[in-house]
Amino acid sequence: MQIRRLFAVLLAAVIVLTLAACGTGSNTQDSSDNTKAQETTAAGTESTDSATASAETSEQPSSDISDTETAENKILVVYFSWSGHLDSMAHWVADETGGDLYRVTAKDPYLENYNQTADRAKQEQDNDVRPEIVVDITEEQMAQYDTVFFGFPVWWYDLQMSMWTFLENYDFSGKTIIPFFSHEGSSNGAGALPTIEKLAEEATVRSDDALSIRGGKVDGSENDVREWVKGLNY
Numbered sequence: 001m002q003i004r005r006l007f008a009v010l011l012a013a014v015i016v017l018t019l020a021a022c023g024t025g026s027n028t029q030d031s032s033d034n035t036k037a038q039e040t041t042a043a044g045t046e047s048t049d050s051a052t053a054s055a056e057t058s059e060q061p062s063s064d065i066s067d068t069e070t071a072e073n074k075i076l077v078v079y080f081s082w083s084g085h086l087d088s089m090a091h092w093v094a095d096e097t098g099g100d101l102y103r104v105t106a107k108d109p110y111l112e113n114y115n116q117t118a119d120r121a122k123q124e125q126d127n128d129v130r131p132e133i134v135v136d137i138t139e140e141q142m143a144q145y146d147t148v149f150f151g152f153p154v155w156w157y158d159l160q161m162s163m164w165t166f167l168e169n170y171d172f173s174g175k176t177i178i179p180f181f182s183h184e185g186s187s188n189g190a191g192a193l194p195t196i197e198k199l200a201e202e203a204t205v206r207s208d209d210a211l212s213i214r215g216g217k218v219d220g221s222e223n224d225v226r227e228w229v230k231g232l233n234y
């Protein structure tokens with residue numbers, strides 16, 4: 001009788017210990033799953049928000065620049081976006097190419113108000129101003145990239161001014177630049193492509209292959225953007 005009781009006590013202890021061990025295991029699993037879920041949500045929110053966000057002011061700079069050197073063609077997808085179109089396009093390009101994504105932002109962000117932004121942009125252009133930008137790609141990091149997908153909105157019939165600053169900040173010799181842009185009528189980019197060729201004259205600028213999408217059509221253009229990337233030999 002005593003032996004049976006002892007056995008029952010031992011069995012109960014084993015069950016309790018086993019359950020405790022399982023509990024610990026599944027908690028660890030949960031917390032790592034949670035971390036993943038949060039990351040996914042954060043990334044998802046970022047791109048959804050930015051597709052609807054109206055201004056750079058409401059945006060955090062996004063960057064996934066890495067220091068890894070590889071023998072293969074290393075790709076950077078760099079872009080400026082004020083009202084979100086280029087943000088969407090750049091995310092699709094980065095996803096399709098596997099390139100690092102980098103958003104250029106002005107240190108003094110453009111305001112949400114269209115008229116104020118249009119006035120500031122006009123003044124900057126008329127006075128040949130280079131707006132200061134947040135710089136968090138080092139020259140060494142930039143040197144590792146072979147191909148730069150370069151996304152911008154047409155502003156006042158030319159390249160958006162922060163992207164002038166960006167191009168003048170780095171050495172693009174030996175690199176290939178593939179432009180993609182959005183506009184509201186200047187479908188050939190007006191002066192923007194010649195400006196890129198001028199500012200990055202040491203680079204091969206593939207202006208003939210540039211992708212142009214009207215702002216109002218960007219939301220439905222994911223497939224077009226991906227097909228464009230697939231058709232490029234880069």
Ligand SMILES: Cc1cc2nc3c(=O)[nH]c(=O)nc-3n(C[C@H](O)[C@H](O)[C@H](O)COP(=O)(O)O)c2cc1C
Pocket residue numbers: 080081082083084085086087117118119121152153154155156157158182183184185186187214215216
């Ligand atoms: C200040 C400013 C100037 C613009 N100038 C032009 C222009 O000259 N030609 C044109 O086709 N679109 C022009 N646009 C429209 C933008 O190129 C277009 O809305 C683009 O899709 C915006 O991209 P984003 O949403 O990434 O900022 C201008 C927009 C702004 C805010």
